[in-house]
Amino acid sequence: MRSSRHRPATTSPAEQRAPRADIQGLRAVAVLLVIAHHLFGYPAGGFVGVDIFFVISGYLITTSLLHRADNGRPLLWWFYRRRIRRIVPAATLVLVATCAAAYPILAPHAYGALLIDAASAFAFVSNWRFAQQGTDYFDAARAPSPVQHYWSLSVEEQFYLVLPALVAIAGVLAVRWARSPQTRSARTRTLLAGITLGPLVLASFGYAVVAGRSNSTGIYFSTFARVWEFGAGALVALTAAAWARLPARTAGPIIWSGLGAVVLGVVVAGRGGNFEEWALIWPVLGVALVIGAGIGRTPSSGYPLPLYPLTNRLSVYLGDISYSLYLWHFPIIVLLAHEIDRGPWFAAAALASMLGLSIATYHLVENPIRYSNWLEHRHDRRARTQHQRAGSFRPAILAAAVLVAVAAGLVALDRGSAPPPQPAAAASEELPFTIDGPAELQLSAQVDAALAATDWPNLNPSMDAAIAGPQAPADIGACSTMPVPPAAECTWGSAAAPKKIMIVGDSVAVTYVAPFRRIAEASGGRWQTRSVAAFGCTFVTQTVVGPNSGMAAECPAHKAQVVAEIKKARPDLVVITNSYRQAWNADTNRIMTGEDWAAGMQALTDQFAGSVGRIVFLAPPPLANDISRCFGKTATPAACVGTIDTHWTTMAVAERRLADRIGAAFVDSRPWFCNAAGRCPSFVGTTPVKRDQVHMTPGFAELITPAIEERFSTAGLIP
Template sequence: MSHDLQVPRPAHHTTDSKPPAKRLRGDLQGLRAIAILTVLAAHAGVSWFAGGFVGVDVFFVISGFLITQQLVGELGRTGRVSLRRFYARRARRILPAATLTLAATVVAAVLLLGPAQVAPLAVDAVWASAFAANIRMTISGTDYFQAELPPSPVQHFWSLAVEEQFYLVWPLVALICVVLATRIGATRRGEPGSARARRLLLAAIALITVASLAWSVVHTPGEATAAYFSSLTRAWELGIGAALAILVTSGRVMQRLAAARWAREVLVLAGLAAILLACLAYDDSTPFPGYHAALPVLGSAAVILAGALPSGETTLGARLLSVPPMRAIGDWSFSLYLWHWPLLVVPEIALQRELTWPERGLAVAGAFVLAYVSFRLVEAPFREGTLWRPTRRALTFYPVSIALVAAIAFGGTAYADFEATRGSYQPAVTLADAPAADPSLDRREALVRASVLAARDDTPIPTKLRPALTELDSLKPHRTRCDYTDDTERDLCVDGDPDGEKTMVVFGNSHALHWVPTLNRVAKKHGFRVYFLVKNRCVSASITTDRGEEKDPYTECDDFNRWAFKQFKRIDPDLTVVSTAPPIQGVFDKDGTWVGDTRRVDELMRPAYTRFLRKVEKHTGRTVLIRDIQAFDSNAGTCLSRPGATLGDCLLGTDEERERSIDVQVRAAKKVGVDVVDMSSYFCWDGSCPAVVGDTITHYDDTHMSHQYAPQLARPLARRMGLSGRG
């Protein structure tokens, strides 16, 4: 089946499919330079340029313009659009440099990071090679537990995925427009088919752009992470560039622009000012993309439109953009974008701290060096050389790229797994390593003390950890049968013993969720039907919190808590368990003012906990508050997977500020008369917290208990809840 569709052409139109030589616009290369420099500034942590992430949006507009310009140019020259040539050009343009970066990043991770980081990175790299990084990042980012881990070294490939997903659809739309133009031509004579196709293209891209913009505006406020990475919320940005490429083929539009020199000056300067304003005014708390993206997008479109005429490059703004250094950075911009992120992220993961300013400067300088080398030795030769010029040969880049990255990822994971168990066998910590027996301690508490002493002796990490470091994701707390992440579906699900004669209700957020394996075992042994009314980030207190990332009220959490309490009263449980983490960032006082100062938040939380617990006490036989577990001052899995690490390197401390916040809920519980269960001795002893107890990693991340450790605490928790020997 042919991938070329032709529309009727005027008799004088050439049939030569070879495109004429094109003048490379210096102002566009300069605009590319601005885009990458703003992204670099934001990612390097330049605080007054926090909105530099809008450089990606500038790239989207430029890309939409240039790619559509190619499609329209091909349509005008030949009367047809070739999918094969289109995707061959894309393959030569992006795959060699992208594949090299992915492969190099995986290899660097194997050499510099531990097994815990290599395994997920390998998966991320394969997703990225298949142009699905944005889908992978959406899944990870909307997963509360995954989102708290360090960012992936290939996270920046999400924008490349958005572009390629757009270009999977846009050329197909162009073909449909060509078909329609051909059929219209059968009944309407005297008009070039390519002109009809361009009008249909403009109508199609206008429809796509409006629909995508509406979707973005609607979904960004409530689904920040998913909206940020989504092709549906970003397509309109590429659509603006595409529409611009079609419009500039109109003689009428260009005649008016050519006649107004002052208009071109205003357009380019206003466009640059809009991009700069977005960089300075926006930050991580800005809901994005949504309507906020209009500022850099329209600013980019203005700059592109102003330079669409040959004389457009004589404007002041265009001359500034076209200076040699800007054009050079624009040439390297794609490679610079690919290299800068792993050079900033991989060292931070390896060092387990933020980079200093000199270190960030060194990383950025390294990105420039690699970008130059990559452009000269990889990008330019593959794009402009003759070796991969044939269309069929270029199209083989796609399967070859995925296969190559997958092979390196698999090999990297296998090597990391081998390294994790390399060397002499190291046994797990046992009770034989414990101090003198204390009759008040149970076996698990004694093992915690033994693990602390082993770590203080700098004992090697046990060879057989539960789980293996390459399987760290399995530490993540498991969800209940009812997953209340989706606010549109709220059902009651019975856990524990479905036939039990007693009922238990569990309130809380993710810090109730990590007790699910423990409480399910307790419930099955003691005959409780359990209802886990828990939702991530929803604090069990009578107060409105923020979303954790933005200073907006988490109204969905308020709605869930109201619904959950209504179900709770209907259940009329025998036992209610509350386990909740403090607010992540801030809360809103009774006047609706956001409060972020930690001590002020604690002052507001004490009466909020008290009010909530008093309401609970009215509708249950008994209430138990499980004191929130210790939060570590660093990530246990990351520490354990560092090359050469010992248990001593991963003897962690607690977050003192968080401990103060946890004590607030304990004091509130005691004021109401609620029983408090403190499981701290199963995580820490004598001011030290081992990352491994026996052979089990205790925490999934800094604050959540691992799925493997939780079941081991079922018997101690039941005893401290006063359930031993009952039912």
């Protein structure tokens, strides 16, 4: 006789109906990872919490479908009724509340985009909308949609349009082919479902890994690229009988190995500068192991090893409210950032409000509707009324009210406190702040006036239009593609001009083209300007990971073509400009340092240095604040004053050193955007300065053209 410690664990009927404590604990881990990632930026791989949810969901939904099919009950309409009751009410409440709360906060263009985002989220197609827009989930420099996190709900519901039908078809075929008692029919159905789902899981994973190499942004939101994660949970459900037969001495190590794999997955997924689907194999496998080895092992039967971190009452309760927490956390973080600066008060207010609203939503909306008779069939209605619900929710509602009140108090306290002190002057011996002539002096006076403004002037264009507008004039934008367009289409000034300027670099260089076009056109036939700059292609030798991996794939050939065009044209001046935003070097798998940057730049300039008159490194606009984040109906000019990012200064110093080393010139852009103390306004005169954190507006490019020409002339670059 087998020892009792080797027998499969059994569960009571009550335990079979109750949620598994370890799975609720996994849900708590998942939602806390996501919240920490979005609120603190740490852990960097915290976004895998969504993938944990996908595996759990695949397991639970498949389990319920199999149980329903085993009893010979109608499947499809029953399933969709449950999904509607479980998902739609709370999701709709948060969408409506987010749109209402955002109205007095967001600028008109951002609010209009939010309404479209909310409509796509309500229809469960928001992942397709964000993929079509080229949204980069990991781009922290752009203000995200307050409902961007609904992409995961959309993926989930799209998958569940297919899974119930698959189980139902497998059940029909099993009954026909088995010609045997119900138990054999059920086994045949399970086998058929597994045979169908297994290849689908492999195909989905293979597609995600291969397609993700050229389109990581789009793949992140792809439905089919996520099927394998749901499928992993579903396969655990299909093999539940085998999992339940595991002896405790085997199940215990498997569970802890699974938890270790989840931790490893968080670390590995957070190491890269770009999303890579293969890294998700660890958290997905880990969660599948924890769920599978825990089948049949309940508090009464005894878990194989102490799982207190997952099964304690706090973890279980956080797992219970994890859906509401997930719904509320992101709009709170995004909208609160428009009202108060990030810091300890921000984090405390965000946590208190998301926890309070989630508790209230769970007890007042989510659970009552979930266990109501709404949309229920007569038979299930009688059974459902016998469901044992949790105890009184009055203490929870009181706690929710207190938490929301605390959050409101923290926001008021932060808004009433003094603004943080500004940093010291953003200048050094290697990067002195200088003003060269009357045009820059006049611009500097306008910068100081803007910094002192207490009210928004009548901007032209409006800040809202500037944020939503293009990075450059249409004809210049058309010249900023890969491969390099014909020279005749992207050259301005006299065709017979004896002097030539070529503009090289990424999208920041594109925004500088208009001033040099104006300089050439006003030069009396002495200069012509040609652009070979391209959106999404940083002009360094390294492979720089950016938000658009499709553009990045074309970048090496484009850079080689640019070098060839420079050698052919032999210009008098090559002006090189790239964004100084932190860039991930895919060749070394690390953030690019100033030394890396200078080495990568020199490797390219060495190829054409003998074919040009002079090389100029023109610094991009300083990385200050992101106007698309700070600007809104309640924002003041002071709220949108930025300070220069230290990484920008590091890269500028590296380029200046490189210029000195190779006999090139370095032109500092700070006097056109900021004062000597490194404070940068969001408008100058009546012109918005930037449309995001990186790119200046076309109107501001026109405004600073005299200052650019003056500095280049004073330096002897365009005599």
